[in-house]
Amino acid sequence: MDYEYILVEQRGPALWVTLNRPAALNSLSLALAEELAAAIEAAEADATVRACILTGAGRAFCAGADLLAIGDGTGGQTLAERLNLFLPPLGQAFNRIETSRLPIIAAVNGLTLAGGLELVLCCDLVIAAHPARFGDAHANYGLLPGGGGSVRLPRKIGEARAKHLMMTGGTISAAEMKEAGLVTQLVAPEDLIAAAQALVESLAEKSRPGLAYMKQLVRAAQDSSLEVGLRQELETMAAYALSNDIVEGLAAFREKRKPDFSDR
Missing domain, CATH: 3.90.226.10 (2-enoyl-CoA Hydratase; Chain A, domain 1)
Structure with missing residues (x-):
């Protein structure tokens, strides 16, 4: 526009x-x-x-x-x-x-x-x-x-x-x-x-959805109790575990190379 x-x-x-x-x-x-x-x-x-x-x-x-x-x-x-x-x-x-x-x-x-x-x-x-x-x-x-x-x-x-x-x-x-x-x-x-x-x-070298999830968690934590915030963190990690980027990140760690994130 x-x-x-x-x-x-x-x-x-x-x-x-x-x-x-x-x-x-x-x-x-x-x-x-x-x-x-x-x-x-x-x-x-x-x-x-x-x-x-x-x-x-x-x-x-x-x-x-x-x-x-x-x-x-x-x-x-x-x-x-x-x-x-x-x-x-x-x-x-x-x-x-x-x-x-x-x-x-x-x-x-x-x-x-x-x-x-x-x-x-x-x-x-x-x-x-x-x-x-x-x-x-x-x-x-x-x-x-x-x-x-x-x-x-x-x-x-x-x-x-x-x-x-x-x-x-x-x-x-x-x-x-x-x-x-x-x-x-x-x-x-x-x-x-x-x-x-x-x-x-x-x-830009980081996972785009990973950074988005981080923002979401930090913002939600401002209005949550510690107990609720910790539960949300685990639930978000479970959702993120289904992404290609977390698989690629762990593979890069094992192989001692820079990760090539693909999720957009």
């Missing part, structure tokens, strides 16, 4: 998806969010794509929701009505990204605030350039998180740190966010693209 607010480019096994509203710091319109979800869905149907990388054009990754559009009352709707039209579809787009069968990597190139942070929270792995800064920022404008931030942020960085970011409206560095546990790799700005691409090249 043709995209208006994102750029999509496949580089080897990686599908690069760039938020492309640099003049607005890549702020999230509903159309942009829907295009993101559509790009992920298309990537899942393409066996040559092994992971998606999300990044931003210009100096920001994403500065949050397009508040100018949300706050514009020229259409005659109340603010509550406009928020009700915007937030549920935004949440559905974020959920589509979070639940993708593919690994989703955020390559954070710059400012990441509010809805931009909520988007990063839906990604599996986060590579950030040193100058990038992260913040919730909703409190600065009398708003509340509406894209899952109040749920996902405490789970990713802990309740105390999440409350601090949410209540103060301040920002923290990429290095601080790595210490908090959200950023998985910190690089120089000039190395961001190469580092993200290298990560996908590494993931």
Whole structure:
């Protein structure tokens, strides 16, 4: 499909998806969010794509929701009505990204605030350039998180740190966010693209269904008791044991060679 607010480019096994509203710091319109979800869905149907990388054009990754559009009352709707039209579809787009069968990597190139942070929270792995800064920022404008931030942020960085970011409206560095546990790799700005691409090249050597099962298990475990989570792990292993990839992986181990996974 043709995209208006994102750029999509496949580089080897990686599908690069760039938020492309640099003049607005890549702020999230509903159309942009829907295009993101559509790009992920298309990537899942393409066996040559092994992971998606999300990044931003210009100096920001994403500065949050397009508040100018949300706050514009020229259409005659109340603010509550406009928020009700915007937030549920935004949440559905974020959920589509979070639940993708593919690994989703955020390559954070710059400012990441509010809805931009909520988007990063839906990604599996986060590579950030040193100058990038992260913040919730909703409190600065009398708003509340509406894209899952109040749920996902405490789970990713802990309740105390999440409350601090949410209540103060301040920002923290990429290095601080790595210490908090959200950023998985910190690089120089000039190395961001190469580092993200290298990560996908590494993931492409793994079993595609195997990685999908891992994502599924980790996500399910967030809402499960230890007993339920352990049972789900065994049930998932039993399902995965029927795949060609697990047979190939064990054969490669025995034969001391690199596995050639074929399941897609």
